[in-house]
Amino acid sequence: MTALAASKEKARTAATEGLIEVRLASISYLADQVTLLEFQPLDGQCLPDYASGAHLDLHLPNGMTRQYSLATPFSGESYVIGVKRDPASRGGSTFIHDHLRVGHQLSISSPRNHFPLHSGREHAVLFAGGIGITPIWCMISELETAGRSWELHYAVRERRDVAFARKLAAAGLRARIYLSGDGPPVLDMSSVIDVAPPGSHFYCCGPEPMLVAFKSACSGIPVANVHFEHFSATVVASQDTGFKIIAKRTGKEVIVPPGGTILEALNAAGVETASSCKQGVCGACETVVIDGTPDHRDVILSDAEKASNKTMMICCSGAKSPSLVLDI
Numbered sequence: 001m002t003a004l005a006a007s008k009e010k011a012r013t014a015a016t017e018g019l020i021e022v023r024l025a026s027i028s029y030l031a032d033q034v035t036l037l038e039f040q041p042l043d044g045q046c047l048p049d050y051a052s053g054a055h056l057d058l059h060l061p062n063g064m065t066r067q068y069s070l071a072t073p074f075s076g077e078s079y080v081i082g083v084k085r086d087p088a089s090r091g092g093s094t095f096i097h098d099h100l101r102v103g104h105q106l107s108i109s110s111p112r113n114h115f116p117l118h119s120g121r122e123h124a125v126l127f128a129g130g131i132g133i134t135p136i137w138c139m140i141s142e143l144e145t146a147g148r149s150w151e152l153h154y155a156v157r158e159r160r161d162v163a164f165a166r167k168l169a170a171a172g173l174r175a176r177i178y179l180s181g182d183g184p185p186v187l188d189m190s191s192v193i194d195v196a197p198p199g200s201h202f203y204c205c206g207p208e209p210m211l212v213a214f215k216s217a218c219s220g221i222p223v224a225n226v227h228f229e230h231f232s233a234t235v236v237a238s239q240d241t242g243f244k245i246i247a248k249r250t251g252k253e254v255i256v257p258p259g260g261t262i263l264e265a266l267n268a269a270g271v272e273t274a275s276s277c278k279q280g281v282c283g284a285c286e287t288v289v290i291d292g293t294p295d296h297r298d299v300i301l302s303d304a305e306k307a308s309n310k311t312m313m314i315c316c317s318g319a320k321s322p323s324l325v326l327d328i
């Protein structure tokens, strides 16, 4: 098979899996150990639109799939993500930094969004930690374009870790940067939240300790005004097994074996399901629950959504009832 034929075959396969074939068009420096990657579609295909806060799956040539937030508003022509080389990388960010080069072709998913901006005109208070600035920067760009008010509180270790530094400097006092060095966090979220204008919406994307502090600081704020996104799961997948899954549309019934997940049990039975992170953080495997009570373990659904039991993430959640009927 020629290189062109192989490339077309790969594009056809990606299309049947709902993926988009793209080419890495540019790599640029964003901050220390952080690069900005721009992907353009092959053959002039149209890219799906997205709103700020969205992320996509990158299907890497080494077989790994990783989720990254879109860092800039949709231009119509490309997707831009920021990737930080993670010293504790399980292979994703290290591969990207060491092996991906301009011109490489790979598959991505359509953008998904579990971290959207509120639609009203209320003031937005944005908190970012480290590489968590990428979806937050996208939000700031959208807020600016719409003429809406915002303020940013951005925590990093060193000055060299600051992404979008020149643009943030141009924002003046609306963008505050907190340098912690090797010491404890210097950003006091409670004091920021306490003086925010009434009705403000609060957003946070950063490492887990920051999200824990954010949720604690927002404990007195209506949940509809509090928005956050996790980098990775802190949840433990359901250990309950032995329950039955009835896949209504495909007509299959499977038992989830010890140590397994609903997703794995369904895939082993030949039931095709969407999935990506398999950690309960991306939302790709969200499935409608027709009957039964899920044991929710993801970090995507809100408490109210979990209580409604209308959908569940089948990569990590289990069952509190002897069986679950799913719309699969």
Ligand code: FES
Residues within 6 Å of the ligand: 274, 275, 276, 277, 278, 279, 280, 281, 282, 283, 284, 285, 286, 298, 313, 314, 315, 316
């Ligand atoms: S695959 Fe990402 S939440 Fe289930």
